[in-house]
Each structure stands twice: as structure tokens, then as C-alpha cells.
Amino acid sequence: MSRIREESPGEPLAVEATGLVKRFGATRAVDGIDLAIRRGTIFGLLGPNGAGKTTTIRVLATLLRPDGGHARVLGHDVVREAAAVRAKISLTGQFASVDEDLNGRENLVLIGRLQGFAWRDAKRRAEELLEAFDLADAAARPVRAYSGGMRRRLDIAASLVVTPELLILDEPTTGLDPRSRSHVWEIVRSIAAAGTTVLLTTQYLEEADRLADRLAVIDHGRVIAEGTSHDLKAAVGGSMLHVRLRDGARTPEASAILGRVLGHEVHAGSDPATLAASVHDDAVVGDALAALSRAGIGIAEATLGRPTLDEVFFALTGHPAEESEREEVA
Amino acid sequence: MSTVTTQEPLDARDRVQGALSGMRRPPAPSALSASLTMGWRALLKIKHVPFQLFDATIFPLTSTLLFTYLFGGALAGSPREYIQFLLPGILMQSVVFVTVYTGVGLNTDIDKGLFDRFRSLPIWQPAPLVGALLGDGLRYSLSGLLVIALGLVLGFRPQAGAVGVLLALALVLVFAFAVSWIWVVVGLVAKRPESVMTWSFVLFPLTFLSNAFVDPATMPGWLQAVVAVNPVTHLVTATRALMHGEPASEAVAWVLVASAAITAIFAPIAFRLYGRER
Numbered sequence: 216m217s218r219i220r221e222e223s224p225g226e227p228l229a230v231e232a233t234g235l236v237k238r239f240g241a242t243r244a245v246d247g248i249d250l251a252i253r254r255g256t257i258f259g260l261l262g263p264n265g266a267g268k269t270t271t272i273r274v275l276a277t278l279l280r281p282d283g284g285h286a287r288v289l290g291h292d293v294v295r296e297a298a299a300v301r302a303k304i305s306l307t308g309q310f311a312s313v314d315e316d317l318n319g320r321e322n323l324v325l326i327g328r329l330q331g332f333a334w335r336d337a338k339r340r341a342e343e344l345l346e347a348f349d350l351a352d353a354a355a356r357p358v359r360a361y362s363g364g365m366r367r368r369l370d371i372a373a374s375l376v377v378t379p380e381l382l383i384l385d386e387p388t389t390g391l392d393p394r395s396r397s398h399v400w401e402i403v404r405s406i407a408a409a410g411t412t413v414l415l416t417t418q419y420l421e422e423a424d425r426l427a428d429r430l431a432v433i434d435h436g437r438v439i440a441e442g443t444s445h446d447l448k449a450a451v452g453g454s455m456l457h458v459r460l461r462d463g464a465r466t467p468e469a470s471a472i473l474g475r476v477l478g479h480e481v482h483a484g485s486d487p488a489t490l491a492a493s494v495h496d497d498a499v500v501g502d503a504l505a506a507l508s509r510a511g512i513g514i515a516e517a518t519l520g521r522p523t524l525d526e527v528f529f530a531l532t533g534h535p536a537e538e539s540e541r542e543e544v545a
Numbered sequence: 546m547s548t549v550t551t552q553e554p555l556d557a558r559d560r561v562q563g564a565l566s567g568m569r570r571p572p573a574p575s576a577l578s579a580s581l582t583m584g585w586r587a588l589l590k591i592k593h594v595p596f597q598l599f600d601a602t603i604f605p606l607t608s609t610l611l612f613t614y615l616f617g618g619a620l621a622g623s624p625r626e627y628i629q630f631l632l633p634g635i636l637m638q639s640v641v642f643v644t645v646y647t648g649v650g651l652n653t654d655i656d657k658g659l660f661d662r663f664r665s666l667p668i669w670q671p672a673p674l675v676g677a678l679l680g681d682g683l684r685y686s687l688s689g690l691l692v693i694a695l696g697l698v699l700g701f702r703p704q705a706g707a708v709g710v711l712l713a714l715a716l717v718l719v720f721a722f723a724v725s726w727i728w729v730v731v732g733l734v735a736k737r738p739e740s741v742m743t744w745s746f747v748l749f750p751l752t753f754l755s756n757a758f759v760d761p762a763t764m765p766g767w768l769q770a771v772v773a774v775n776p777v778t779h780l781v782t783a784t785r786a787l788m789h790g791e792p793a794s795e796a797v798a799w800v801l802v803a804s805a806a807i808t809a810i811f812a813p814i815a816f817r818l819y820g821r822e823r
Contacts, residue, residue: 276665278661298667301665302573304665306661306665308658308661314586314590314659315657317589321589325582325585326662326666328578328579328582329666329672330570330574330667331570331573333571346560347564357593377570378570401561402561405562405565408562
């Protein structure tokens with residue numbers, strides 16, 4: 216990356232991984248991952264299912280031993296100083312790791328006690344967190360009866376009983392409805408604003424775009440791109456021209472015209488009447504649109520803008536991030 | 546707290562940040578404290594899901610009644626006569642059968658991802674295992690006491706009185722704790738909680754191929770040989786002797802040696818498997 220790191224020499228990075236490898240049998244789930252995450256930022260690991268995101272964070276959380284490479288978390292080696300790492304981080308797994316038989320309050324008191332609080336302090340801490348995470352009314356109800364969003368909030372609250380220096384969230388909003396999702400986003404932003412570094416994985420491009428300061432795109436156990444979402448969009452090249460036609464039936468014809476004028480591959484957009492193409496020289500956009508009207512193809516809408524992460528992912532990997540993503544967005 | 550939903554995001558931000566600037570990190574809990582906290586969790590689970598106790602209560606009570614009245618007359622002349630012989634055996638079987646839930650509970654925690662959280666906490670790592678055993682101990686005691694109470698109602702009259710009965714129960718618990726380490730290992734290895742249950746079939750030969758229900762003298766010679774080496778046989782012999790005030794030291798010693806051996810083999814395996822990545 217071109218950006219110069221503004222680290223003070225005494226302050227270690229939150230996460231520093233070089234050549235991380237983790238094998239399961241013959242599969243290399245993590246195949247040489249490098250990461251550098253600055254303190255106080257939100258860092259997103261973006262990739263489809265099975266890309267190696269969860270394995271990477273489990274290595275960083277000391278739950279798995281790497282087969283190759285090194286990783287330091289908050290200045291401590293994840294293998295040799297695992298206990299020191301565990302004392303500074305919190306991990307919230309992919310499936311809400313709370314005890315369903317216990318109620319919300321008891322779950323938090325349990326974690327408080329295991330963090331070393333006296334009973335009285337553990338209870339006080341539980342009340343504070345229940346209040347902060349909108350769970351006070353449900354405190355005495357068994358977690359079994361919680362909604363997905365409530366469960367996820369309790370799970371994150373459990374990770375904050377002692378404020379960690381690094382909070383790792385594995386797909387924090389997978390399976391949540393849009394309202395719960397934005398609630399979780401707000402919580403994550405608040406946590407980062409209070410000084411905790413957040414490392415999260417996601418398969419939602421929108422989530423990475425809106426939440427993360429920097430991101431790494433992972434595919435097949437490797438980092439294929441890293442930077443801010445702005446950097447990544449720029450890396451794909453210039454701008455993206457999106458055109459919506461009045462008549463969807465003329466899409467193939469329009470695609471051919473645009474391809475010829477722009478000199479770039481044109482691909483289908485989110486619905487049959489839309490087309491998208493990368494543009495390196497904005498000056499030719501006018502020519503392209505003029506060529507369409509000369510051919511008698513009506514344009515309902517044309518926009519020139521930065522590519523979406525969806526397009527970035529496609530450009531980087533040659534396949535979409537996730538088949539269901541389209542439906543999610545729609 | 547007002548519940549104006551439109552204001553929620555801003556509100557939430559303040560509240561979350563307020564909660565974050567809370568307390569400082571306390572020193573990590575001692576091994577004992579962490580284990581006791583885990584034990585507290587086990588008790589809460591029993592309190593919230595009393596149905597969990599179904600197997601620890603209904604099964605022992607039913608089998609005590611069935612065995613007493615079904616076989617009592619044929620095997621010992623009368624149910625009342627038979628229960629003097631049967632009760633120590635059925636006490637052993639009831640408690641030993643409950644040990645399987647140690648493995649089921651453990652496997653459920655792993656399955657639900659709870660163990661990942663426990664393992665990423667700065668606690669003495671075996672605390673979740675040890676704490677679970679504390680809850681199990683309560684379950685074993687409850688099973689045992691229920692069987693003894695029912696036995697007394699049905700006419701069981703231990704010659705050695707309350708002290709003998711309690712010593713016998715204590716010995717059964719010692720053995721059960723040893724056996725539960727085997728279930729900890731199964732619980733750590735099995736893929737799903739249901740497959741732990743499947744393994745419980747081994748408890749049938751273990752408890753039935755003993756002197757728990759009938760005098761082995763009536764069995765074929767090869768079976769007698771099997772029964773004689775089954776540690777459960779020594780446990781039942783010791784339990785009977787303690788309850789009826791007969792010399793018990795030799796059998797008790799056997800049980801203690803067997804329990805120590807089972808623990809010495811399975812506890813280290815359990816700890817190793819627990820530390821293993823999954």
C-alpha cells in the first residue's frame with residue numbers, strides 16, 4: 216500500500232501477521248496471509264464462505280496453532296505468549312456463544328466471574344452492560360427465548376465485560392434482519408470510538424464498506440487485496456459507468472456499442488436492463504452515451520461513479536462474492 | 546429509559562461508550578474460583594431446565610420399582626426380601642448411568658461454541674471440566690438419595706444404619722466421578738451430543754455383568770470369570786457390605802484402586818484432548 220504508516224515506534228500494531236499458514240489435512244485453509252492492523256481502527260476481513268476468514272481469526276485468538284508464519288497480537292506472539300494475548304482480546308464467534316439455558320444476566324455474571332470480578336462487581340458490570348445493550352428488560356429471560364439480534368448483542372456484551380484492547384467479531388451480522396444489523400454496526404462503531412481495535416469478518420460487501428477503516432479481501436486462504444475501501448475501488452481502475460436502458464430487450468446491442476466505444480468489457484448489472492463498464496478516461500463517456508442515442512437506444516438513467524465493492528470483488532477474483540448477495544441487497 | 550426508537554442509534558452510542566469506560570481489568574481468577582463459578586453455572590442449568598433431571602430421577606425410581614416387584618418373588622422369595630440384596634446394586638446402576646450426561650453436557654457446550662469463549666478467557670483452562678463435574682456430583686447424589694429413599698419406603702432395612710448407607714453412597718460417588726472422566730473423553734471426541742448418548746450402551750453390560758441383580762453363583766463359569774473382574778462387582782460387594790454392616794475393607798480398597806486407575810488413565814487424556822484445537 217502506498218500509505219505511510221504513522222506508528223510511533225513504541226506502540227506495537229494491534230495485529231501483525233506474516234506468512235500465516237493453517238492446514239487441515241490436505242487443505243490449506245490459510246495459505247500465507249499477511250496482515251497489519253493499526254490500533255484503534257476497524258479492520259474488515261472480507262471474503263466468501265470458506266475463504267479462510269474464520270480460520271485466520273481463530274489463529275489470532277490463540278484457538279488454533281499456525282502451521283507456518285508468525286503472528287503477533289498487541290505485541291505478543293500468538294503461540295509463545297498465548298495467555299498474554301488472551302488477557303487482552305475478546306472473541307465473539309460466528310454462532311452466538313452464550314449459554315441458552317441461562318438468562319441474559321446470568322450469562323454476563325458468569326463471564327464477569329471468569330474474568331476475575333468479585334460477585335458484587337460481576338453483577339454490577341452485568342447490569343451496566345444489559346442497560347447499554349438494550350437488554351435490561353430481557354435480563355431475566357432465558358437466552359433460548361431471545362431473538363437473533365438480542366442474542367448477538369448479548370454475545371458482544373459478553374465480550375466487553377472487561378474492555379478488550381482488541382475485539383474480534385466473526386461475522387457479527389450474519390443472519391440478522393436489517394434493523395438488528397444496523398444496531399450492531401452502531402455498537403461496533405461505538406466500541407472502536409472508545410479506543411478498542413475491532414477486527415471483524417464479513418461476507419457482506421456493504422458491511423465492510425460502511426464499517427471498516429481498512430479491509431483485506433480474502434479468497435482461497437490468501438489476501439488478494441488490502442487497503443481502504445476507497446483504495447480498493449481505485450485499484451479496479453477509474454470510474455464505473457452504470458447505464459439503465461428504457462428497453463431491457465436491447466441490452467445485448469447496447470453492450471456491444473459500449474464495449475466498442477469504451478474499449479472495456481461490459482458486464483450485466485443488477486437487473487436485465489442495466490449495464491456496467493469500467494471507464495479509464497471520463498472524456499469518452501459522452502461519446503458512449505451519444506453512440507447509444509444514435510442507435511436509438513433510450514437511456515433511463517446513466518451514472519458515473521466509483522465501483523462498488525461488489526464490482527471490486529468481481530474484478531479481483533473473477534467470481535462474485537456471494538450468490539445470495541444480490542438478493543440481500545435487493 | 547425512554548423508548549423513542551428513532552433516537553436509538555445516538556442513544557446507543559453514548560450508552561455503549563459509557564459501559565466501555567467501566568471497570569478496570571481485575572486479576573485473573575484462581576483455579577478454584579473459576580471452577581466454582583463453572584459449578585455455579587451447572588447448578589443454574591439444573592434450576593432453569595429441571596427437565597434435565599428427568600433421567601437422573603425417573604429412570605432410577607422406575608427401575609427400582611420394576612426390579613423389586615418383577616423379579617423379587619422369583620429371585621428371593623418376596624420383593625421385600627429381594628430389595629435387601631438389590632438396593633446396593635440398583636444404587637450403583639442409577640448413579641453410573643447418570644455419568645453419561647457429563648459427556649453430553651460437555652459436547653453440547655463445544656457444539657454451541659461456548660467452549661471457544663471459555664478457552665479464550667484468561668482462566669485456568671481445565672476449570673470448565675472441573676466445574677461441570679461439580680454439577681454432576683449434585684446430580685449423582687440426587688439419583689442416589691432418591692433410590693435409597695424409595696428403597697426405605699419399599700422395606701429396605703440396612704443393618705449398618707444411616708452411617709453405613711452414607712458411606713456406601715460416598716463410595717458409589719467416588720466411582721462415578723472416576724467413570725465420568727471416561728465420558729469427558731467421549732464428550733470431547735464425539736461429533737454431536739447424540740453420538741455421546743449412543744455410547745451409553747456400554748453401560749448395560751458394565752452394570753448387568755456383575756453381582757448387582759443376582760448371585761453370580763448361578764451363572765456359567767466363563768461368565769462368573771467376567772463378573773469377577775468387573776470393577777462394578779467390587780463396588781456392589783463393597784456397597785452391600787457397608788450397608789449391611791459386614792466386613793468391607795477389601796472390597797472398598799478394590800473400588801478405590803479401580804477408581805484411581807480409571808482417573809489416572811482418562812483424566813490426562815481428557816486434559817490433552819481439551820487443550821487440543823478443534
